[in-house]
Amino acid sequence: MVDKATRPTRDPVSFIDAGGYEISVAAGLLTRAGEIAAAAAPAHRYAVVSDSNVAPLYASRLVEQLGQSGESVPLCTVPAGEAHKNRESWAAITDQLLAAGLGRDSAIIALGGGVVCDLAGFVAATFMRGVPVVHIPTTLLSMIDASIGGKTGVDTPHGKNLVGAFHQPSAVIIDPEVLDTLPVSDLRAGLAEALKHGAIADAAYFDFIASSAPLLLAEDPGKRDVPALNHVIEKSVRLKVGVVAADERENGARKALNFGHTIGHAIELLSGFSMRHGEAVGVGMVLEAAAAERAGVTDAGTASRIRAALESAGLPTARPVGPSVSSILESMRGDKKSRSGEIEYAVPTRIGVMAGAGAGYTVRLSDAVVAEVLA
Numbered sequence: 001m002v003d004k005a006t007r008p009t010r011d012p013v014s015f016i017d018a019g020g021y022e023i024s025v026a027a028g029l030l031t032r033a034g035e036i037a038a039a040a041a042p043a044h045r046y047a048v049v050s051d052s053n054v055a056p057l058y059a060s061r062l063v064e065q066l067g068q069s070g071e072s073v074p075l076c077t078v079p080a081g082e083a084h085k086n087r088e089s090w091a092a093i094t095d096q097l098l099a100a101g102l103g104r105d106s107a108i109i110a111l112g113g114g115v116v117c118d119l120a121g122f123v124a125a126t127f128m129r130g131v132p133v134v135h136i137p138t139t140l141l142s143m144i145d146a147s148i149g150g151k152t153g154v155d156t157p158h159g160k161n162l163v164g165a166f167h168q169p170s171a172v173i174i175d176p177e178v179l180d181t182l183p184v185s186d187l188r189a190g191l192a193e194a195l196k197h198g199a200i201a202d203a204a205y206f207d208f209i210a211s212s213a214p215l216l217l218a219e220d221p222g223k224r225d226v227p228a229l230n231h232v233i234e235k236s237v238r239l240k241v242g243v244v245a246a247d248e249r250e251n252g253a254r255k256a257l258n259f260g261h262t263i264g265h266a267i268e269l270l271s272g273f274s275m276r277h278g279e280a281v282g283v284g285m286v287l288e289a290a291a292a293e294r295a296g297v298t299d300a301g302t303a304s305r306i307r308a309a310l311e312s313a314g315l316p317t318a319r320p321v322g323p324s325v326s327s328i329l330e331s332m333r334g335d336k337k338s339r340s341g342e343i344e345y346a347v348p349t350r351i352g353v354m355a356g357a358g359a360g361y362t363v364r365l366s367d368a369v370v371a372e373v374l375a
Ligand code: GLY
Pocket: 145, 146, 148, 149, 151, 254, 257, 258
């Protein structure tokens, strides 16, 4: 296998100002990740948080770069998968940092996908009442979503991300070449979040992804349309940065990013995490748009356009048959997006335009309408 960690940076680095921190994007950037992280988050000690899939591929060189001052750099590795984004993993990592003697003058480097970004970010938000975190996302989903905007947290049996904190990173370092080692099923799942970006804010971008999906997702990384994939990364990063800049704490515009997540979180949780987050969000977008169409909020045909785009990316468009309608509604009521027991939905009126822009970016849909589409 090619050791990607030793490849030089070939492309010029794109720097995206996220307001308070910089997101750098370039193929081969991983070779300079330690240097960039140390400049953005100067610290006496560093720890790298990763998972059992990513650490064997990319962690050793990063640890070596970060340890050049002679201080040891603990590598905290959690088993891969959403099922491990929990308080137990948070405690295990925190204990490892304490045992290694890290203090307030430390920084955390998150190397992995969405689970690692959320978990390592939450460790950083809480360790010694808060130390810096730098994200090095290694999945499409974490490059365009989880690493940006400062949401950190863990899941509980009651729901996803119910314990967490806002904690903005000091830098995000994106090397699109690491997607070469990502299973294509995970690349697909990341593309669902990119489609969501198009659906909530940019119809032309939505259509671009839908039409180029087969070329973005070629099984053989050598046959992928790399410029198109890079465009998706940069476009989605910029789009998310813009939304977060408008509303960091999710009091309004940021709620748009929750399109598909109300039903999506419930079916992801009830699947025991056998559905990937992006897959569940894709199904959630179809069902939420269908319910909003029935309620007269969303233009007819929107749900079928989303369904067709997901199909072009080989993503599921129907919910798993196992969970009952009432268990899904019950799970949604426990989601942190509900208010006074009422479930709120962020839905577009049509592709590229959100409903409720003047009213908190959410709408109420009756349980009866939602139950119809869930059934
Ligand atoms: N993933 C949704 C958000 O960052 O707000």
